[in-house]
Amino acid sequence: MGRWLRRKPKRYNSNTYKLMEKRINISAYQQDHPTSSTKRGSLIRRTARWIYFRLPDLISYGYVFMYMYTGWAKFNNMATFIKGNSKIPHLGQYAKAIGYGIPSLEVALAVLLIIPVYWVKRSALWASIVLMGVFTIYLSLMVMFAEKKLCHCGGVIESMGWKTHIAFNIIWLIAGLYALKRTKL
Numbered sequence: 001m002g003r004w005l006r007r008k009p010k011r012y013n014s015n016t017y018k019l020m021e022k023r024i025n026i027s028a029y030q031q032d033h034p035t036s037s038t039k040r041g042s043l044i045r046r047t048a049r050w051i052y053f054r055l056p057d058l059i060s061y062g063y064v065f066m067y068m069y070t071g072w073a074k075f076n077n078m079a080t081f082i083k084g085n086s087k088i089p090h091l092g093q094y095a096k097a098i099g100y101g102i103p104s105l106e107v108a109l110a111v112l113l114i115i116p117v118y119w120v121k122r123s124a125l126w127a128s129i130v131l132m133g134v135f136t137i138y139l140s141l142m143v144m145f146a147e148k149k150l151c152h153c154g155g156v157i158e159s160m161g162w163k164t165h166i167a168f169n170i171i172w173l174i175a176g177l178y179a180l181k182r183t184k185l
Contacts, residue, residue: 059179060121063128064110066157066172071106073154078103084152105131122183129176136169 051058074081082099086092109131112124135153142150143162151158151165160168 056179056182059175060113060125060183063125063172063176064113067106067110067113067128070154070157071103071110073158074099074103074106074152077154081152081154084150087148088150089146122180125176125180125183129173129180132169132173132176136166136173139166139169 078099081103082095085098086095088095091098109124109128112120113128115121115124139151139162143166151162153165157165157168
């Protein structure tokens with residue numbers, strides 16, 4: 001056989017050996033810890049980052065779902081909703097206007113929150129926060145001062161206890177304020 005068929009061993013300088021050793025050590029570490037990656041971070045970290053950057057949109061879509069659900073439930077039980085509103089002290093005389101106005105407003109806000117135009121979405125988010133604040137104040141006053149507590153929120157939300165309902169509204173109010181603060185489309 002000729003000399004040209006034999007391979008000469010490659011000679012590496014000391015920096016190349018250090019780099020190869022580092023790669024081997026990293027690979028051995030990744031075999032022991034497969035969820036960890038030096039380039040992109042762990043799956044949990046990437047997921048948390050994904051949620052953090054999209055949290056204002058997720059909160060807006062939560063408002064969309066909640067308003068569409070409760071508005072539709074009120075429209076389906078319109079007679080019961082108006083009859084219940086007529087029993088509210090000081091507001092009973094406006095029961096029919098409230099009965100048609102609140103579900104219409106909720107559905108309209110749900111539709112406006114989906115529109116991807118910045119000023120429309122931001123205005124709808126403002127209106128949603130104000131509406132949630134009004135609902136929270138109404139429930140708090142109802143718990144403190146009314147003998148017969150009336151809630152006609154619709155669906156599952158109506159079946160919550162009073163303290164749970166107020167806590168639910170406050171959480172959504174704070175979430176809406178956070179989304180409004182972070183919304184910079």
